[in-house]
Amino acid sequence: MIDVLVIGAGPAGAFAAHRAAGLGARTALVAREEFGGMAANDGPVPVRTLAHAARLLREARQLDRYGIAADGFRLDYPRLLDRVDEVVHGIRTHSALRDRIDGLGVQVHEHAGTTRFVDPYTVETSRGLRLQATKIILCTGGVSRPLVVPGAELTHTHSDAWTLREVPPSMLVIGGGATGLQVASVFTAFGSRVQLFQTGPRILPSEDADVSAAVTAAFREHGMVVRDELDAVRSFEKVPDGVRMRFIQNGALDSAEAALAIVAIGWSADTTGLDLPAAGVETDERGFVRVDAYQRTSVPHVFAAGDVTGRLMLVPQAAQSGFVAATNAVRGPELPLWDQISPVGSFTDPEYAGVGLTETQARQEHDVIAATVRLDAAARPIIDGRTTGFCKLVVDRASQRILGCHVVGERAVETTQLAAVAMAARMPVRELARIPLSFPTYSAIVGRAAYVALCHLRPDADGSPYEPPC
Numbered sequence: 344m345i346d347v348l349v350i351g352a353g354p355a356g357a358f359a360a361h362r363a364a365g366l367g368a369r370t371a372l373v374a375r376e377e378f379g380g381m382a383a384n385d386g387p388v389p390v391r392t393l394a395h396a397a398r399l400l401r402e403a404r405q406l407d408r409y410g411i412a413a414d415g416f417r418l419d420y421p422r423l424l425d426r427v428d429e430v431v432h433g434i435r436t437h438s439a440l441r442d443r444i445d446g447l448g449v450q451v452h453e454h455a456g457t458t459r460f461v462d463p464y465t466v467e468t469s470r471g472l473r474l475q476a477t478k479i480i481l482c483t484g485g486v487s488r489p490l491v492v493p494g495a496e497l498t499h500t501h502s503d504a505w506t507l508r509e510v511p512p513s514m515l516v517i518g519g520g521a522t523g524l525q526v527a528s529v530f531t532a533f534g535s536r537v538q539l540f541q542t543g544p545r546i547l548p549s550e551d552a553d554v555s556a557a558v559t560a561a562f563r564e565h566g567m568v569v570r571d572e573l574d575a576v577r578s579f580e581k582v583p584d585g586v587r588m589r590f591i592q593n594g595a596l597d598s599a600e601a602a603l604a605i606v607a608i609g610w611s612a613d614t615t616g617l618d619l620p621a622a623g624v625e626t627d628e629r630g631f632v633r634v635d636a637y638q639r640t641s642v643p644h645v646f647a648a649g650d651v652t653g654r655l656m657l658v659p660q661a662a663q664s665g666f667v668a669a670t671n672a673v674r675g676p677e678l679p680l681w682d683q684i685s686p687v688g689s690f691t692d693p694e695y696a697g698v699g700l701t702e703t704q705a706r707q708e709h710d711v712i713a714a715t716v717r718l719d720a721a722a723r724p725i726i727d728g729r730t731t732g733f734c735k736l737v738v739d740r741a742s743q744r745i746l747g748c749h750v751v752g753e754r755a756v757e758t759t760q761l762a763a764v765a766m767a768a769r770m771p772v773r774e775l776a777r778i779p780l781s782f783p784t785y786s787a788i789v790g791r792a793a794y795v796a797l798c799h800l801r802p803d804a805d806g807s808p809y810e811p812p813c
């Protein structure tokens with residue numbers, strides 16, 4: 344009998360195991376495959392490596408503009424996949440967290456196969472390992488949600504990028520969220536003719552509307568076909584050069600063909616192998632494991648963390664919820680998951696990112712100033728020849744608090760973190776505008792946007808010695 348058994352070794356499971364062992368619990372961590380989970384082996388890390396290759400290509404296309412003679416370059420996809428393997432392996436073998444987990448004496452069972460409950464305190468894996476524990480933490484992550492239509496078996500997910508031997512000449516991407524956009528953007532950069540399909544009026548429906556509009560415009564400029572207002576996908580069928588998708592758009596039946604179709608219509612909990620009923624663990628109406636603020640499931644000694652709970656599905660949030668689950672598993676329910684300022688974004692071309700309320704959300708409850716600076720009016724993007732995009736700060740007029748920040752363009756994800764820190768510190772926009780951020784940098788645009796916001800606040804100036812040049 345061990346004290347804490349953690350199932351799934353992604354960021355949620357790794358942080359949970361580390362915390363439980365750090366608190367003195369005899370801890371075991373069971374991984375179906377390698378340590379690191381989807382995050383390290385099949386999601387952000389390999390996808391980001393492809394995105395880096397796309398970045399190198401777009402930089403290479405500028406060489407001539409900067410007086411550097413280039414005799415042509417071409418993408419060798421199998422070599423890129425070798426680099427992906429190297430990166431994934433490098434991150435896994437240099438994981439400081441893994442070293443600390445081993446150092447704390449956690450029993451790590453990698454490649455153990457799928458774990459399932461035998462009874463509420465006992466699990467067994469498909470490779471024959473049987474473990475019993477007084478507390479169990481479920482960190483099994485998620486899986487791509489399938490399209491349930493005839494011919495869906497002809498479609499693929501982002502994971503299939505690792506099995507391609509060459510860049511497909513054309514691609515249908517179904518789903519205009521983070522995963523779909525990442526795949527569509529990377530393969531457009533690699534030379535595929537991509538058609539991106541999204542139900543509803545815009546891609547990235549949860550981002551600020553200006554972000555969706557700017558990313559859509561830039562994608563179209565790169566030659567991608569962006570088709571929103573999709574009513575429904577009807578079916579897929581084989582054609583000589585790949586696959587044909589039949590769909591309804593604006594009420595009319597239409598079709599599109601490509602060498603490959605990638606489905607990225609959302610993410611659901613990976614619970615199918617667990618046999619949750621054997622432990623009595625309940626799921627919510629969307630199929631995610633139901634947890635309270637202490638990450639407790641419906642069964643008192645079973646906890647859950649990360650994507651399997653369906654909360655904001657990102658690596659830092661998974662890690663934090665794993666920490667909270669383990670703390671409460673060992674010490675009893677004492678640490679609720681705290682409110683988080685959560686920046687989100689992705690490494691498309693152009694990048695996009697956001698934190699806090701969108702302008703539309705903010706206007707529903709606040710008197711708002713929306714201060715926007717375009718990248719083509721800022722020094723560093725002009726120097727680098729990367730002038731697409733903007734930075735928008737959404738500020739509450741009365742309190743001067745920053746309610747949101749939304750950025751499209753080069754290094755948008757990094758830039759947004761600066762605003763996230765200011766928001767977490769509850770820094771009034773006036774103080775943000777006073778920081779002499781380094782010149783010429785991308786993140787300095789947040790300071791510029793803060794100046795612009797301040798110009799609108801001038802009538803209410805608090806007598807501060809600094810007045811911006813409005």
Ligand SMILES: Cc1cc2nc3c(=O)[nH]c(=O)nc-3n(C[C@H](O)[C@H](O)[C@H](O)COP(=O)(O)OP(=O)(O)OC[C@H]3O[C@@H](n4cnc5c(N)ncnc54)[C@H](O)[C@@H]3O)c2cc1C
Nearest residue numbers: 351353354355375380381382458483484649650656657658
């Ligand atoms: C393409 C893509 C790109 C992404 N990019 C980013 C990004 O840039 N930044 C970011 O923050 N987030 C990103 N995400 C989201 C991020 O990967 C997830 O939020 C994160 O991996 C969740 O961590 P987790 O520990 O909950 O689960 P996972 O990382 O999914 O790990 C769960 C592990 O549990 C294993 N498992 C499942 N069932 C069982 C079982 N029954 N028995 C044993 N093991 C089991 C799984 O095989 C998996 O290895 C991306 C996601 C995708 C799909």
Ligand SMILES: NC(=O)c1ccc[n+]([C@@H]2O[C@H](COP(=O)([O-])OP(=O)(O)OC[C@H]3O[C@@H](n4cnc5c(N)ncnc54)[C@H](O)[C@@H]3O)[C@@H](O)[C@H]2O)c1
Nearest residue numbers: 517518519520521522523540541542608609610656688689
């Ligand atoms: N930060 C990153 O770079 C990154 C990258 C990938 C995924 N993620 C995380 O993983 C999670 C899952 O992302 P995701 O993109 O897989 O899912 P998602 O739910 O974020 O996006 C799915 C998109 O598909 C659309 N859609 C749904 N049904 C459709 C249909 N039948 N036809 C066409 N479009 C349809 C939805 O409107 C939505 O825009 C998210 O929480 C995200 O934060 C993050």
